[in-house]
Amino acid sequence: MSEDTGNNKERGIYVYCMIKAPAQKKSFGNMGFGGEDVYTLEYRDFAPVVSTAAVKNYEVNDDEVELHRKVVEHVMKEHDVIPVAYGMAFKNKKLLLFAMSAGYKAMRKAMSEVTNKVELGVKVLLPKEDASWDGKEKCKSDFMEALKNKSAQSKELKLFSDRLVMNAAFLVDRDKIEDFSDEMGKLENKYANLKIQYSGPWPPYNFVDIQILSKRKGGFR
């Protein structure tokens, strides 16, 4: 576990994601923080996927972020998920359910948008040797135009590197992933001079942004 800035003896409930409530309480195995069981609680027609864990400031740390990500990806194999931001731990069940009641409407709307869909990521970047290529704008619009046609929603993301030509996420129907991949194949052939990172399927991280009980972006969402 990362550095603890609070009372390290305090145990609470860590939330990984939300799913539609299954017929009965479900366990996903001992894959949570500290090898704890990951299981579902229930709030109306939703089920938060949780494990017992320390209530503390969860600092960004590769291993722990990876663990959070793996749990959500495991759950999404069988369920549509609303991902919850890394680091959300509640002191007790009552507080968690209170947060859920505050965000219930937003969660229902989000769930209706992501049902039966996954996120796919596309990054296009210049090769190391050719940072001054002048076809960036045309390339970006080619990719966006073609891929928007194959997705339900799209979102352009921050270009966090000077080499990035495009960075975008697409919300795609599970049964249209192959169509999307075919289109990607065509674009990869057209732009064989560029480096392309096509990734997923991911939980819809970039298409759900519910913030409850927190003014700070990155809170409960």
Place this chain on the structure above:
Amino acid sequence: MFIIDDLLLDQFGIRIPGLNLIWTLEQIRDFALREMYDPEKVKSNIKENRMLFELGEMTTDEYEKTNAKLLQELKLAKREAEMNLSIRTDILGAR
């Protein structure tokens, strides 16, 4: 002579922005800190490092070393933002 006058005036809380040596030095220092410890910039560097590793442009060892360095920088950047180093309290009460 200018430096001594400047320091003396500063003790009495009198500052002439732009002409005041300490004020000027503080501005330079704050600018350098902002550049060095901008959390958003460090976060971008973390993402870029990860992307280059995933694309095979870095070895695992290079990735891990750079990542550890960047995470440390991010921690310092957050701490710097919380401390707000641009506010200085003088022992004589001048700010």
